[in-house]
Amino acid sequence: MSTLLDVRNLVTRFHTQDGVVKAVNGASFTVAKGETIAIVGESGCGKSVTSLSILRLIAQPQGKIVSGEALLDGTDLLKLSAEEMRKIRGARISMIFQEPMSSLNPVLTIGRQMTEQLELHRHMGQQEALAEAINLLKLVGIPQAERRVKDYPHHFSGGMRQRVMIAMAISCKPQLVIADEPTTAVDVTIQSQLLELIRGITDEMGMSLILITHNLGVVARYARRVYVMYAGTVVEHGPALSVYHHPLHPYTSGLLASVPRLDEPRKGRLAPIEGQPPDMMCPPVGCPFQPRCAYALPKCLTDRPELQEMAPGHFTACWVAFSGETLWQKT
Amino acid sequence: MTDTQQPNPSEMAEVTQARPHRTLLNDAWIRLRRNRLAVAGAIIILIFALGAIFAPLITKYNFAKQDLDSIFLQPSGVHWLGTDELGRDVFARMLYGARTSLAVGIFTQLIVLLIGLPIGAFAGSKGGRVDNLLMRFVDIMYGFPDILLIILLSAVLRGTVFGNMGGGIFVIFLAIGLVAWVNVSRLVRGQILSLKQRDFVTAARAMGGKGTYITMRHLLPNSLGPIIVSITFGVPRAIFTEAALSYIGIGVKPPTPSWGAMIHDGYNVMFTAPHLVIVPAVAIALIMLAFTFLGDGLRDALDPRSRR
Amino acid sequence: MILVLFVVAFVTFCLMHLVPGGPWDRDKQLPQTVIDNLNRKYGLNQPFFVQFKNYIFNAVRGDLGVSYIYQDRSVTSIIMGGFPVSATLGLVAFLIAILVGVPLGIAAAIKQNSFVDYFAVIFATIFASMPNFVLGILLMIIFSVTLHWFPTSGWGSIRQIIMPAFALAALPAAYMARISRASMLDVTRQDYIRTARAKGLTERVVLVRHILRNAMIPVITIAGPELAGLVTGSFIVESLFSVPGIGRLFVQSVSQRDYGLIMGTVLFYAFAIAIINLVVDILYGMIDPRIRYD
Numbered sequence: 001m002s003t004l005l006d007v008r009n010l011v012t013r014f015h016t017q018d019g020v021v022k023a024v025n026g027a028s029f030t031v032a033k034g035e036t037i038a039i040v041g042e043s044g045c046g047k048s049v050t051s052l053s054i055l056r057l058i059a060q061p062q063g064k065i066v067s068g069e070a071l072l073d074g075t076d077l078l079k080l081s082a083e084e085m086r087k088i089r090g091a092r093i094s095m096i097f098q099e100p101m102s103s104l105n106p107v108l109t110i111g112r113q114m115t116e117q118l119e120l121h122r123h124m125g126q127q128e129a130l131a132e133a134i135n136l137l138k139l140v141g142i143p144q145a146e147r148r149v150k151d152y153p154h155h156f157s158g159g160m161r162q163r164v165m166i167a168m169a170i171s172c173k174p175q176l177v178i179a180d181e182p183t184t185a186v187d188v189t190i191q192s193q194l195l196e197l198i199r200g201i202t203d204e205m206g207m208s209l210i211l212i213t214h215n216l217g218v219v220a221r222y223a224r225r226v227y228v229m230y231a232g233t234v235v236e237h238g239p240a241l242s243v244y245h246h247p248l249h250p251y252t253s254g255l256l257a258s259v260p261r262l263d264e265p266r267k268g269r270l271a272p273i274e275g276q277p278p279d280m281m282c283p284p285v286g287c288p289f290q291p292r293c294a295y296a297l298p299k300c301l302t303d304r305p306e307l308q309e310m311a312p313g314h315f316t317a318c319w320v321a322f323s324g325e326t327l328w329q330k331t
Numbered sequence: 332m333t334d335t336q337q338p339n340p341s342e343m344a345e346v347t348q349a350r351p352h353r354t355l356l357n358d359a360w361i362r363l364r365r366n367r368l369a370v371a372g373a374i375i376i377l378i379f380a381l382g383a384i385f386a387p388l389i390t391k392y393n394f395a396k397q398d399l400d401s402i403f404l405q406p407s408g409v410h411w412l413g414t415d416e417l418g419r420d421v422f423a424r425m426l427y428g429a430r431t432s433l434a435v436g437i438f439t440q441l442i443v444l445l446i447g448l449p450i451g452a453f454a455g456s457k458g459g460r461v462d463n464l465l466m467r468f469v470d471i472m473y474g475f476p477d478i479l480l481i482i483l484l485s486a487v488l489r490g491t492v493f494g495n496m497g498g499g500i501f502v503i504f505l506a507i508g509l510v511a512w513v514n515v516s517r518l519v520r521g522q523i524l525s526l527k528q529r530d531f532v533t534a535a536r537a538m539g540g541k542g543t544y545i546t547m548r549h550l551l552p553n554s555l556g557p558i559i560v561s562i563t564f565g566v567p568r569a570i571f572t573e574a575a576l577s578y579i580g581i582g583v584k585p586p587t588p589s590w591g592a593m594i595h596d597g598y599n600v601m602f603t604a605p606h607l608v609i610v611p612a613v614a615i616a617l618i619m620l621a622f623t624f625l626g627d628g629l630r631d632a633l634d635p636r637s638r639r
Numbered sequence: 640m641i642l643v644l645f646v647v648a649f650v651t652f653c654l655m656h657l658v659p660g661g662p663w664d665r666d667k668q669l670p671q672t673v674i675d676n677l678n679r680k681y682g683l684n685q686p687f688f689v690q691f692k693n694y695i696f697n698a699v700r701g702d703l704g705v706s707y708i709y710q711d712r713s714v715t716s717i718i719m720g721g722f723p724v725s726a727t728l729g730l731v732a733f734l735i736a737i738l739v740g741v742p743l744g745i746a747a748a749i750k751q752n753s754f755v756d757y758f759a760v761i762f763a764t765i766f767a768s769m770p771n772f773v774l775g776i777l778l779m780i781i782f783s784v785t786l787h788w789f790p791t792s793g794w795g796s797i798r799q800i801i802m803p804a805f806a807l808a809a810l811p812a813a814y815m816a817r818i819s820r821a822s823m824l825d826v827t828r829q830d831y832i833r834t835a836r837a838k839g840l841t842e843r844v845v846l847v848r849h850i851l852r853n854a855m856i857p858v859i860t861i862a863g864p865e866l867a868g869l870v871t872g873s874f875i876v877e878s879l880f881s882v883p884g885i886g887r888l889f890v891q892s893v894s895q896r897d898y899g900l901i902m903g904t905v906l907f908y909a910f911a912i913a914i915i916n917l918v919v920d921i922l923y924g925m926i927d928p929r930i931r932y933d
Contacts, residue, residue: 057837090839097837102830106929107852116848117838152928168838368764471646476908478874482893483654483901571770575875578772579890594776598879601776601791602784612776616769623768 004208005031005054005176010068012046012053015061019281023049025232025288026068028307031176036199036209038223038240040216040255044277046232047212048098051178053078055093056085072176091121094169096198098181100161104153110137110164111149114171121172136167140197159190163197170201176208184215195222216259220244225313228252231278231288234307238314246329248316251289253328287319295320295327359556362632369628375621379614383429392420394427395586403604413606415596425610428588432618435503435573436566442508443515443565448558450512451519456527462520472513481506481572485581499584503576507569518561522554556633563626567619574615590615647909651902652691714903718885722907724794725877725884729870731800732807736865740812741858744819748827748854749846759816767813772875775806779879792881803880807873811865818861822854829853856927863919867912 012024024046031037039047052058054070054077070077072092077085097103105113114136115129124132130149137145140163153161162182169177179198183191199222202209211223219226220240227237228249236249247253254273275292278284284291290300297319305317320327363369382389392410398418406413412421454465472480485506489499526532576582577591585592590611597607740763747759766774782802783791793799826832827850835849874886881887885904892900 055837057833086839086841088839089837095837097830097834099830103834105831105835105849105853107856107927108848116840116844120841120844121839154929165834471642475647475650476868476905476912479889479905479908482890483651483905486893487654567768574770575772578875579878581890581893594772601779605780605784608776609780612773612780616773616777619768619770620765623764627764 002033003030004033004035004073005210006069006071007050007054008069008071010050010053010070011066012049012058012063013066014063021280022283023063023232023280024053025280025283027229027232027234029227029234029237031208031210033175034203034206034208035225036202036211036223037225037227038211038213038219039227039229040213040219041229042214042277044280045229046280047229048180050229051095051180051210051212054178055089055095057089057095090117090174091172092174093176093178094172094174096162096165096169096177096179096182099185100158100165101185103165104161106153109150109152110156114149114164114168117168117171132171133167136171137164139201140164140167142167158186159194162186162190162194166194166198166201170205170207173205174207176210177202178210178212180212181214182211183218184213191218216255228255231283232280233288233317235289235318236314236316237307238311238316242311242314246311246314246326248310248314248321248326249289249318250293250295250320250328287317289318297323359629359632363628366628366631368624369632372621372624372628375617376625379429379618379621380433382426383433386423386426386430390420390423390426392423394419394424394588396420403600403607405604406606412610413604415593415604415607416600421593421607421610424588424593425590425614428590428593428611428614429618431500431583431587431589432570432573432615434500435507436570436622438504439507439511439569440562440565442504443512444558444562446508447512447515448519451516452523454516455520455523458524465516466520469513469517472510475510477510478572478575480510482576482581484509485576499582500587503573503582507572511565511569514565515558515561518557519554522557526553560626560630560633563622563629567622567626570615570619570622574611644906644909644913648902648906649691651905714900717888717900718903718907721883721885721888724882725886726870728800728803728807728877728882728884729866731804733811733862733866733869735804735808736811736815736869737862739808740815741819741855743812744816744821745823745851745854747816748820748823751824756820759820763813763816763820765813766809767817769809770875771806771810771873772879774809775803775876775879778802778806794882799880803876803882806879807869807876811869814861814865815858819854819858822857823850826850826854856923860919860923863916863922864912866919867915870911870915 007030008028010024010027011022014021014023027046027050029037029039039050041047049058053065056065056077058065065078068078072088077088080088104110111130111133114133115124115126118124118129118132119126122129122132134145134149137149142148142160142163148155153164156164166182169179177198182198183194186194195218198209198211201207211218213219223240225238226240226243227234228243228251229235230251236243236247236252238248243252244256247256251273254271257271258273273292274294278288278291286302286304287293287296287300288304290296293300299319303319305319305322307315307317308322309315310321316322390411396419398414400418401410401414402416402418404410404414406421410420410422412425415421415424450465454462485502488502488505573582573589574591574594577589578595580595582591583589593611594608597604597611601608743759743762747756750756779791779802782788789798789802791802832845832849835845840849874890876882877884877886878890885907888900889904889908891897892904
């Protein structure tokens with residue numbers, strides 16, 4: 001499998017009134033052609049900012065991509081000119097956002113919002129684009145597509161709008177789709193439908209998919225590999241099943257443990273991870289997870305661990321794991 | 332990726348609390364101070380206020396004293412801003428006119444607060460039919476072109492007992508105040524309605540707080556921000572209205588000084604003695620500008636969302 | 640709307656009758672018999688509510704009564720004489736306000752923190768806080784007294800319209816500039832603009848098709864009431880520049896206690912404002928698809 005996207009040591013910061021927020025603090029990951037990966041983590045861990053950084057949609061001048069590389073088929077996206085980057089957006093990499101209620105322009109019809117992309121990137125004429133838009137709407141499961149294409153966003157429910165977003169994202173046949181928490185703001189009953197849809201389409205069309213979520217239940221089913229992010233950096237990554245069954249980082253283990261499971265007897269309480277996410281203006285020295293970690297060694301306070309491969313394709317950044325004592329694993 | 336400095340573990344606790352802690356008022360004050368225009372406005376207002384209060388000490392001329400031998404004098408060392416058509420010192424008239432304008436600004440807003448605040452708070456917290464009734468009333472008043480109403484009201488009130496108080500200025504206070512309170516009451520009501528839903532109110536209720544207590548201790552203090560801003564913008568509007576009325580001739584009665592009246596008096600001789608008209612015009616413009624800058628600054632400072 | 644007009648009429652009627660003095664006060668006091676006759680002729684000796692009822696009946700049919708001062712002319716004709724003047728002045732001022740204010744606000748938002756932005760904000764603030772007759776006076780001083788470019792009074796030629804129109808337009812222009820700028824900035828921050836950029840659309844398309852269309856909605860919302868205010872005339876500016884419009888008529892009628900004219904002008908004002916607001920509401924529905932009645 002050849003690599004489509006290779007992100008290396010991405011660092012993105014935001015300059016605010018109170019100080020500098022180090023939102024992404026050295027994140028790296030790869031996506032192969034046609035592969036689906038997941039990036040998981042709590043709110044504020046930097047996963048959204050990472051994807052926005054790849055597409056260079058970070059709000060300037062407050063935000064700045066300080067260093068790192070993002071190689072798409074060998075070309076560093078972070079070094080392209082604005083115009084070159086613009087040609088890539090929507091055409092080679094597209095994005096599905098989290099908030100369907102506010103991500104569509106309220107004064108334009110759905111059809112128009114789809115055809116403008118088709119006309120631009122695929123150079124279609126008006127009629128052709130409209131026909132294609134209708135096709136796409138049918139593909140994502142919107143009934144009465146011919147009529148609905150003239151409707152406005154407020155005529156659609158949240159789940160429907162997300163389907164439209166999906167249609168827009170795949171309309172120009174991109175190589176990579178980034179889905180940033182696509183189901184978080186949608187009803188639970190619709191969530192799995194949407195995920196099936198996204199996964200199904202990207203698989204069928206051979207597109208790579210980055211699925212960003214904080215919902216672990218989703219990950220194992222839809223992604224081949226998982227990246228776990230914490231405090232702006234990747235703390236563990238590997239094949240989904242390997243990470244699930246043998247987490248090599250206490251944070252991952254904590255995340256897994258805090259999700260209620262149907263196949264276990266009802267216990268007294270859920271097991272949350274103690275403590276709060278770190279303040280990204282002054283992130284901890286040493287291992288970022290250390291303040292909340294039940295297994296911390298003295299070394300964890302001072303030295304920051306780097307990712308190391310501990311099992312086939314399975315990397316972690318944890319001094320305790322390096323020493324071989326994965327006390328958090330049940331078996 | 333390493334930082335330049337590595338604090339030792341015992342310092343880390345403080346380092347991670349580095350973001351400064353600010354209350355809303357504290358924060359607002361700091362932000363206001365940083366806003367140079369607002370500070371400039373405040374200074375201008377202060378200068379006018381001091382000038383108005385200490386007028387007798389600053390100039391030896393009385394604003395009403397006529398000196399028919401020295402009419403239409405240009406600004407000079409004797410008469411700093413010249414004299415008008417009746418020989419009155421223009422600088423003195425400007426200073427005493429500031430009293431009128433500032434008084435109008437302050438007292439009208441006081442009336443607006445005294446009427447608008449309780450009514451708006453009442454409507455907002457009681458809700459239901461009382462609220463509906465009050466808002467109907469407000470809507471109707473909105474249908475009125477307000478300056479017209481003010482003119483009518485002042486004409487009416489002149490004939491009553493208020494007419495002679497303070498040389499007609501009390502009439503102006505009432506006329507403007509009785510029309511302007513509507514805005515504030517709407518504002519207060521809106522604030523209270525939206526705040527009523529918030530969790531801290533439910534919490535207060537859960538602790539056994541009664542209606543009035545909740546309104547006074549919780550709802551009103553949180554609504555203060557927009558109210559303060561509205562009042563600050565209301566002052567220059569009132570000043571303008573008074574000047575306009577006096578210019579037309581239905582404002583304060585002479586010899587009470589008023590910048591609007593000065594413009595009226597000086598209009599006919601604009602070509603020969605322009606300073607008679609420039610001075611009051613600039614004064615009005617300056618003071619209104621000052622209050623507007625201040626109001627803008629207050630609005631930005633008190634808005635919790637506008638942090639950059 | 641009807642209710643509002645009715646209450647406006649009623650309140651004005653009451654207030655009018657509370658104004659001290661009567662319509663027949665002159666410098667030389669008229670003999671009482673003459674006053675009584677006049678009162679009888681104009682129905683002023685009838686009970687209050689009867690007078691009001693009569694008035695309303697007539698008004699609905701378009702007859703606003705006769706002016707008490709200009710006894711040979713009906714109020715309606717007087718108003719119709721003055722209204723076109725005020726309307727013209729108001730429209731010109733409105734056009735100036737839009738053509739200057741809105742582009743300025745948009746430009747300021749696009750090039751934030753640049754020279755254009757600072758200039759626009761300062762301009763908007765200064766002109767927004769200066770009362771229009773003060774500005775009028777300053778304009779007069781500069782352009783009439785010093786430069787002798789424009790006359791200070793009169794009506795009819797373009798040269799005579801310019802100064803009062805600008806004096807009147809300054810505040811709305813500043814206000815519109817401010818609203819345009821704020822609205823542009825607000826819309827640019829929205830999620831759907833980020834979506835538009837993520838689709839790879841050019842900055843120009845994003846600006847025109849996505850940002851502008853949304854940003855102009857609040858501008859149009861306030862444009863309506865502004866137009867209403869302008870068209871019904873600013874009595875101050877009219878008095879200052881001796882423009883024979885409705886505003887000046889109203890002021891005169893109050894100081895002369897011309898009951899008929901007072902009632903007529905107030906009702907007319909209220910009516911005009913209500914109509915304009917209605918038109919604006921309809922226009923608003925055409926621009927923003929979210930509030931159409933479909």
